[in-house]
Amino acid sequence: EVQLLESGGGLVQPGGSLRLSCAASGFTFSSYAMSWVRQAPGKGLEWVSAIRGSGESTYYADSVKGRFSISRDNSKNTLYLQMNSLRAEDTAVYYCAKDFDMMIVVAAFDYWGQGTLVTVSS
């Protein structure tokens, strides 16, 4: 059974940093691209970042480029999101999500974690 478990969320002041983690199990982690998708309270879904299975390529939304960094440790089956220079508008539930197709670079998502809430406020 595929499982994705996020951690690392919490309350942080504007300008601060957080690192989110996503522990994956139940599939060959290194074979699939992974993404972070966020959802602000009461709002829709926003893709944040993606990384190929090998970790060789990363992709970012313009809203986080230069502030956030995605990475993965395939030996630990874990995905990360380092978030720096946080702003109030980064407040959201952050989901990690698994690509449904290992043959394409970045895709739709067949498994999602339950999410971790990041609140940026003074």
Added chain:
Amino acid sequence: DIVMTQSPDSLAVSLGERATINCKSSQSVLYRSTNKNYLAWYQQKPGQPPKLLIYWASARESGVTDRFSGSGSGTDFTLSISSLQAEDVAVYYCQQYYTTPLTFGQGTKVDIK
């Protein structure tokens, strides 16, 4: 960026009736070399993560009831729920994965009339 626009923003349908949600992309998401539309549909219930319903615009995800179907090509797509059940009350999103940044529609809330 490819902008995804859903319509309507919300709809209320009687139990057992058909619900139809539209999604329009600002540019084609049909990849000519594979003849596939890079378009997915999700269902999200309150307090839960999204659930993949449809990928490649019309392929139903394993375990998804056949009451859900997807259609369309190029820039215009439709998600249909053939006979609305109480458990289908949710917000539905379309998403393109033709190119980064991946983008979602704004969501359509489906309720019971």
